[in-house]
Amino acid sequence: MPPSEAALSALLLRAEIEDWLLAEADLLDARRFRDWLGLLHPDVRVAMPIARNLAPDRLPAEERTQPGRDLMWVDEGYATLEQRVRQIETGIHWAEEPASRITRILAGIRVLEADEDRVLAGCRFVLHRNRLEDETDLLIGRRRDTLLRGAKGWRLLRREVLLDQSVLLAKNLTMFL
Amino acid sequence: MADALDYSGLVDLAAGTVDRAAFTDPGVFQAEQERLFTRVWLFLGHESQIPEPEDFFTSRMGTESVIVARDRDGQVHALLNSCTHRGMKVCRHDHGKAKVFTCPYHGWSFSNDGRLAGVPGALIGVPHFDKAYRGELRREDWGLSRAPRLEIYKGTIWASWDENAPDFLDYLGDMRLYLDYALDGRDGSPGGSRVVAGVQKWRVNCNWKFAPENFIGDMYHDISHRSVDLVGIGPAGGKGRRAAFRPRLAIGFPGRGHGVLGELPTTEPEPYNDAWALYPEVNDWYRVAHEARLAHFAGRPRVAMSVGTIFPNMSFHGRQPRTIVVAHPVSPTVTELWRWCLEDAAAPQAVNDAARVYFLRYSGPGGMTESDDMENWSYATAASLGPIARRRPYNYQMGMGHARPAPGLRDAVECGELTEENARIFHSRWADFLRGEPWAARVPHAAE
Ligand code: FES
Ligand SMILES: [Fe+2]
Numbered sequence: 212m213p214p215s216e217a218a219l220s221a222l223l224l225r226a227e228i229e230d231w232l233l234a235e236a237d238l239l240d241a242r243r244f245r246d247w248l249g250l251l252h253p254d255v256r257v258a259m260p261i262a263r264n265l266a267p268d269r270l271p272a273e274e275r276t277q278p279g280r281d282l283m284w285v286d287e288g289y290a291t292l293e294q295r296v297r298q299i300e301t302g303i304h305w306a307e308e309p310a311s312r313i314t315r316i317l318a319g320i321r322v323l324e325a326d327e328d329r330v331l332a333g334c335r336f337v338l339h340r341n342r343l344e345d346e347t348d349l350l351i352g353r354r355r356d357t358l359l360r361g362a363k364g365w366r367l368l369r370r371e372v373l374l375d376q377s378v379l380l381a382k383n384l385t386m387f388l
Numbered sequence: 389m390a391d392a393l394d395y396s397g398l399v400d401l402a403a404g405t406v407d408r409a410a411f412t413d414p415g416v417f418q419a420e421q422e423r424l425f426t427r428v429w430l431f432l433g434h435e436s437q438i439p440e441p442e443d444f445f446t447s448r449m450g451t452e453s454v455i456v457a458r459d460r461d462g463q464v465h466a467l468l469n470s471c472t473h474r475g476m477k478v479c480r481h482d483h484g485k486a487k488v489f490t491c492p493y494h495g496w497s498f499s500n501d502g503r504l505a506g507v508p509g510a511l512i513g514v515p516h517f518d519k520a521y522r523g524e525l526r527r528e529d530w531g532l533s534r535a536p537r538l539e540i541y542k543g544t545i546w547a548s549w550d551e552n553a554p555d556f557l558d559y560l561g562d563m564r565l566y567l568d569y570a571l572d573g574r575d576g577s578p579g580g581s582r583v584v585a586g587v588q589k590w591r592v593n594c595n596w597k598f599a600p601e602n603f604i605g606d607m608y609h610d611i612s613h614r615s616v617d618l619v620g621i622g623p624a625g626g627k628g629r630r631a632a633f634r635p636r637l638a639i640g641f642p643g644r645g646h647g648v649l650g651e652l653p654t655t656e657p658e659p660y661n662d663a664w665a666l667y668p669e670v671n672d673w674y675r676v677a678h679e680a681r682l683a684h685f686a687g688r689p690r691v692a693m694s695v696g697t698i699f700p701n702m703s704f705h706g707r708q709p710r711t712i713v714v715a716h717p718v719s720p721t722v723t724e725l726w727r728w729c730l731e732d733a734a735a736p737q738a739v740n741d742a743a744r745v746y747f748l749r750y751s752g753p754g755g756m757t758e759s760d761d762m763e764n765w766s767y768a769t770a771a772s773l774g775p776i777a778r779r780r781p782y783n784y785q786m787g788m789g790h791a792r793p794a795p796g797l798r799d800a801v802e803c804g805e806l807t808e809e810n811a812r813i814f815h816s817r818w819a820d821f822l823r824g825e826p827w828a829a830r831v832p833h834a835a836e
Contacts (some may be wrong), residue, residue, distance in 0.1 A: 226703055259754075261586050276704075282586030282729055282744070285754045294749070297619045298548045298756055304615040305760040346593075377482070378724065379590035383759035 221322070228332050228358065229320045231365050236315040239387050244296040247387070251289055252359055252366040259285040259388060260374040267300070275373065282372070284384060306385045311342040313386050317354075328360035329368075336372075340386055348381035350374055350388075392421050395419050395817035404808075405781035406815050408772045411595040416822075424700060424821040425450030427550040428617065429559050431702035431714050432456050432466060432730060435543045436582040437483065445483040448716045448724070449547065454535070455479050456545060457508075459501030460487065460719060462739065464540060465508040466547040468533035471496060472511065478532070482587075489532075498532050509534045526649045542571040542579035544712075554827055562797045563646040565653065566639075566693045570706035574677035575733050576684030581710070584729040584744055588752045594765035596723040597818075599715035602761060603639035603695045603703035604647035605810035607774040608786065613762055623664045623708060623746050629757060630662035630708040636694065637802045639794050640810040643649045643830040645700065645817025647810030650693030653796035657682055663708060670742045673735060689796055697810075700818055704730075709747035727752045784815070785810045 214222075237248040260275035260283050278286045298304045316337040324331040338350040357369035372388045395416050398407035409416055432447040433456055444457035444537065446469060453469035467489075471478050476493040479486075490497040490513070497513035509532035514525060531590070535547035539556035544567075545557055557564060573580020617628050621627045624631035634654075640647040662677040664671040681690070697703040701715045710730040715723050729747040733742040771777060787807035794800040803809035820830055 261588065266483050266484050269484065276586040279741075282583070282584050282588060282727075283748060284588070284752075286745070286748055291621075291749050294619050294621055296758065298615045301615040301618050303618075304760065305612065306763040377589070379588070379753055382590065382592040382753065382762045384754040385759045 215305055215318065221325075224325060224330065225322050226319070228322055228330055228365075230335045232317055232320055232332065232334065232341075232356065235367070236317055241325070242299075242310060244299060244387075248289075248296060250365075250367055251292065252361075252368045253289055255289050255292070255367050255369070256286065257261060257285055257287055257292065257372070259283060259374060259384075260372065264377055278371075279309045284379065285372070285388065292387070295385075304385070306383050309343065311340050311386065313338065313340045315339075323355070330358050331360065332356045336388075338386065338388065350376075350381065354388075393419060394823055396823035398822075399815045399819040401812060401816055402783070403781075404783065404785035404812065406784060407781045408472075410815070410818075411597060411782075412720050412773050412778070413768060414720055417717065419822055420717065420818075421450050423824055424818065425549075425717070427540070427548065427553060427821060428700055429546045429548045429553060429556055429698075431698070431712065432545045432547055433587075434583040435464070435540055435545060438464065440485070442485050442487050443483070444479070444500065446479055446481065448714075448726075449535070449549065449718055450806075453477060454547075455489065455500075455532075457500040458488070459508060460503070461501065461635050463501070463508075464538060464545060465500065465645070466535040466538055466545075467498070467500075467509040468534075468535075472530045472532065496808060507531055507534065510728075516591050542568070543582060544571065552827060559644065560646070560698065561644050561799050563641050563644065563648065563696070563698060563800075564649045564694050565691045565797075566650050566696065566706065567704065569650070569691055569693050570704045570710055570712075570730060573734055574674060575680035575734070576690075577734065580733055581730045582733045583712075584740070584747075586729055588725075588727040590725055590753045591718070592723050592725060592762050592766055593721055593764070594723055594769040595720060596715040596717040598765035598768065599713065599723065599725065600697040600699070600701050600703055601811050601814055602765070603698035603705075603713070604814055605640065605649045605695070605807075607638065607649060607805050608808070609634070609761075609764070612760050613757055615760065621749055621756055623666050623670075623742060625666045626663060629750065630694070631661045631665075634658065634692070636805055637794075638805060638807045638810050639797065639800055639802045640813040641800050642793070642813050643799060643817070646696070646698050647813055648693045648696030648776055649805075650696065650706075651691050652794060652802065653689030653691050655685075655689055664742060667738070667742050673739045677732075677735075693782050697814070699814065700827045705751070709750050710743060711751050712749055713751070721773070723783075784812050788812070 220276050235386045258278035260277050320334040322330050323333050340348040352374040355371045358365040359368045398410045430449045437445045438458045441460045447456050448609040455467045455469050457646045458464050469477050471491040476491050478489045478491045487496050495515040499510050499512045500571040502508050511530045529789050536551045537548040539546045571581050617623045620627040636649050660675045664674050693706045695705050703713050705711045712728045714726045718724050787803045791801040791809045
């Protein structure tokens with residue numbers, strides 16, 4: 212039996228989103244931050260909550276801090292993201308000068324929800340950063356990205372980053388997640 | 389306690405130098421743990437983290453974990469988080485609710501309050517007490533260690549392991565005025581602040597002293613933040629990080645070890661500086677609060693500050709952003725930083741949202757300002773480890789011999805804006821503790 216129309220278009224959509232997310236990671240890894248800003252929706256929010264060690268009766272509700280209310284690792288929109296790009300462009304942002312080497316590995320990209328021009332995609336990430344001689348950070352976790360389709364293609368509207376650390380073991384978060 | 393070597397000679401006040409071993413040597417680190425962190429007042433957290441009876445959170449004192457628990461009568465206690473049987477961490481949760489902490493290893497259980505068994509932390513349950521111990525274990529001797537001194541000041545919780553530590557307010561001295569500036573409401577209402585839910589905890593490969601020394605009044609390192617100043621991230625708009633400030637001085641507290649970048653006490657009225665101009669509604673709230681604060685002080689001296697350190701490892705920002713950071717030692721070259729964000733309990737949500745958003749842009753590992761500090765602290769530590777590097781001490785000679793008594797403050801000096809006086813005061817106090825100096829020798833009014 213040939214695959215249904217619906218199954219085929221779901222497959223195509225998943226391939227399209229997978230390509231988009233990997234191309235976005237390529238831009239960041241290549242430090243093309245200005246081009247990367249072009250992939251963001253003007254109302255973009257990137258949120259990375261803080262995970263906590265709690266008793267089972269508090270999970271999962273309290274496991275992570277809440278965006279827009281609590282302290283987070285990151286909870287910001289376009290204006291701050293653009294300021295971060297400008298800070299790197301000064302050439303004297305010492306935490307990223309000399310430039311770190313960063314590779315983002317995305318796996319298990321799936322479309323979790325989709326309608327006409329909006330998708331919610333889930334994935335797992337490994338962000339490897341190596342800096343100067345021997346400074347290495349490994350950030351591993353899961354991500355949920357909401358993309359909106361506009362005249363110029365998909366744009367990132369929301370990014371939720373769930374990191375598998377409660378005490379952050381990297382000295383800073385000067386990389387884009 | 390093993391007798392620690394006297395490392396106090398590493399600080400040479402006459403020369404204005406500190407030996408790099410103070411920042412790198414494992415023996416020095418051990419001596420700090422034994423002689424300093426067991427005696428000083430340490431910041432544990434904020435009361436708003438444990439609003440209800442039986443609420444607790446875990447914190448640290450030096451390298452050790454402590455449980456900060458509110459008992460059913462509302463009293464707060466700090467208990468060492470190490471089972472008296474075989475050392476297991478009896479509590480591995482960051483916060484929660486409990487009246488009893490039961491050790492996962494062999495099941496000893498400890499009470500959070502004194503009602504059941506006499507003292508908070510008392511051992512109240514021992515599996516097979518009758519059968520295996522034959523009822524012979526003296527349970528009353530095996531409660532969790534409890535910090536004998538605990539003080540709650542305007543919501544902030546402090547403790548010391550030293551029975552003889554001076555009262556917390558004597559320990560603070562007039563540094564209290566500057567801490568008040570951060571902890572009071574923006575309108576001057578005493579203790580009008582609370583912390584935003586959540587604590588940022590992260591590891592940096594640096595010696596812990598880099599953090600308090602940075603916040604104690606080191607305007608000289610401003611140059612390291614040029615990238616963020618060029619971008620301009622402050623809520624007032626324009627370049628820089630925060631709105632204009634009246635002349636800011638490094639004010640230090642010799643003998644106590646604290647220091648601050650702030651104003652001398654003043655009664656002069658001061659116009660509001662539109663510190664939140666990018667958010668008109670928020671800015672209006674601050675303008676009203678500013679006027680209310682002037683009225684609150686009504687001709688009595690008041691102060692303002694930007695950053696300061698309470699000896700040894702609690703630092704705070706009083707303005708933009710308004711935060712607390714503690715540098716917990718982990719090893720000579722590893723520090724765990726904890727950051728809290730302060731907000732005004734009386735402010736509308738929009739005001740506190742703006743404060744939190746600015747905190748996240750400025751402070752902590754994601755902060756555009758602080759990330760550069762941590763690059764400097766970690767590579768300064770790393771580059772100080774070698775035998776040749778350690779032949780040369782760090783230089784603290786800026787402004788030596790130019791400190792003057794600070795008008796309007798007791799036991800305080802000022803030395804202009806750019807000076808290393810406050811760092812010298814910090815290290816001098818550090819040396820007192822490594823020498824094992826009694827409290828009364830330095831802190832006025834300390835218990836004899
Ligand atoms: S270590 Fe806690 S009961 Fe044995
Ligand atoms: Fe700094």
